[in-house]
Amino acid sequence: MTAGIVGYGAYVPRLRMSRQAIYDANAWFAPGLKSKAKDSRSLANWDEDATTMAVAAARDSLPVTHGAPSLKAVIFASTTFTFADRLNAGVIAAALNLDEKTDAIDIGSSRRAGLSALRQALSSSRGGEAPILVTAADLRRTRAASASEMEFGDAAATLLVGTQDVIAEPLGFGTVTVDFVDHFRQSGEEIDYVWEERWIRDEGLSKIAPRAAAAALADAGLSGADVDHFIFASSSKGMAAQVARGIGVPAEAVTEDLMGQIGDTGVGHGLLLLAGVLEVAKPGAVILSLEFGNGAEAIVWRTTDRIKTFKPRRGLADWLSRGVPETSYTRLLAYRGQLELEKGMRGELDKKTALTTLYRHRTTIMGLVAGRCRETGSVHFPPSRLSYDPRGAALDTQEPYFLADRRAHILSWSAEALSYHLSPPQHYGQIDFEGGGRILLEFTDVSPGDVETGTPMEAVFRVKDRDLNRGFTRYFWKATPVRGDHGGTH
Structure with missing residues (x-):
């Protein structure tokens, strides 16, 4: 049995930071940002990070069972892991109450890590085994009054990969590995150093990315004209349309990149757009996912009749509709730890x-996880060996209660x-x-x-x-x- 996507989920934080507010606070220093002072970007709450957002997206993709989900593995893709030396995917597995025999893997170091993780899951999935959960998220820090502060956003996405009830099957793959450094962050640093935008666009995005897309289409035995949905996340305006023209993909197939609503959300953005497309795609639709980072990677998908049957708990459209405006620039800085407030x-x-x-x-x-007494039915949190309620006391009668x-x-x-x-x-x-x-x-x-x-x-x-x-x-x-x-x- 061929492995494919069997489920999907998304998560977008509630706050939508006004780019105009960012510009107004920094116009005295960086008046050149005015052209970017449109729309909004998503802003994670102070108590969110890449891990918590990944957990939220993972829960969005899983059915409510009131028990431990059955998964073969959790693969977490990010370039902003909370811990450099602690298994971040292991934290996600614990939050999801997964069996401790479940594999947990972190994948990072590249903007295309999300699609790389997805491809690894496809190659690892076997018939008769539980699905593999692939989740991707970033929460990146930026310098005040930078273009990145305007462009970046926060979000997460999850794809479930398995062999049963496949809703989108892979048809072809394409990879180009080139040490093209458009941005970098040395170990120990927190903020990316970004190279000149025009050079990235002209020498990187427009020349390297199409090679991976063309290779994936050739592997699938298809042409650009066969593509119904083209996904290419890039903060360079119009780049997705330009790449689409170069590989023969119809203009109407280019997926809305959400840059105006939530911004560029990093490693998870391509998977987030894929989750959004799967919400609306019809059976038999051809989807081309393309990601750029130290080269490029692409996967061609075709949806199946099962696409009609799967629904996430909320889905991307619902998360987007929940946004509330935020106009306090100092809140953004404080939430990112870049403004030291008086704690008292x-x-x-x-x-x-x-x-x-x-x-x-x-x-x-x-x-x-609480404890439920199997004799009295009372629920105790935290669980303990002793159960007590007005009906009496009992010892060692509590069972896990999610x-x-x-x-x-x-x-x-x-x-x-x-x-x-x-x-x-x-x-x-x-x-x-x-x-x-x-x-x-x-x-x-x-x-x-x-x-x-x-x-x-x-x-x-x-x-x-x-x-x-x-x-x-x-x-x-x-x-x-x-x-x-x-x-x-x-």
Whole structure:
């Protein structure tokens, strides 16, 4: 059986940073940015990073099972991994409650790492085995008053690769590996150094990328005229249309790049556009995915009749519709750690993480797994050996009870500005889960007036806090209001 795409998901943060606001704050220094001061770019919340966004996109692609999903492997592509020496894909596997026999792999060091990861999954997938989850995300820092600050955005995408119920099968591949350095970031640095735009466009994008696309079409036995959807993510305006003309792809096949809505989201952008195309593609559609980075890579796909049957929990279109405008430029800087705010004495708490405790309670902390007493039905969080409720006490009767995908609502809540919080006022409260379970959780992606007692909530995997003294990011689950018609939890 031929391996192909069997599912997809996406995630775009809620905030949409106004490019005009960025320009207004920097016009005194960089008036040349005026031409870029249009539309918006997505902005990750302070408690998001590449890992949390990848988890959100992965959950969007998986059915609600109230248990551990069955996956062969998790492959995480990024150029901005949170940890240089900790398996980031392993964090994702823990958040998804995957079996500890599941493979976890990080792939990076190139803008085309997303498509490379997808190709690796296709070659590794075997008939009768569980799917492989490929997820890609970036959260990049930029210098203030730079073109990159205007162009970059934050998002994630996931593709599931398997052999059962394939919705898009690969027809051909093309790879060109060239040490063409359009940008780079040395180890230990946080911000890319970018070369001259015209040279990148004329010598790199327009000459190297078409070679990979042409090779993939030839491998598939097709011509550009056969392509129904052409995906080429590039912040160079009009480049996708130019490459399409060069390889004979019809102009109407060029996919909207979303640069005006969310910006260039890095490694995950090509897969994000592919997830968006799969939402609307008809059976038998030919899709050409092309990515550029130290050469170029391309894959030709054809959708199957199964394309009609798969639906993500939300999907790219729904994530895009949830955006809210943001006009505070200092918020962008603060969220990226580029503006040091006064924390006050309440913000001086040492946030050292006990790694022994994290390991011993990893399922509870990373997967939001409670314990349900098989005798009384009561749900306990955190789980323990002792179950107690008015009906009596019992020992060693608790079984794993997965809370992350269950509907919930606010029992009681508070919003206060006394303690240090990067997005004041800090909202938190008691959350009751359907079927049992009550937890005091911090709220995220909320503004004053967004919540009240009884508000439907859902759990999201986020950064709990950052230990700046030791350089460790701690993750946990938070609650956010269910928005739109697609709550995503059951």
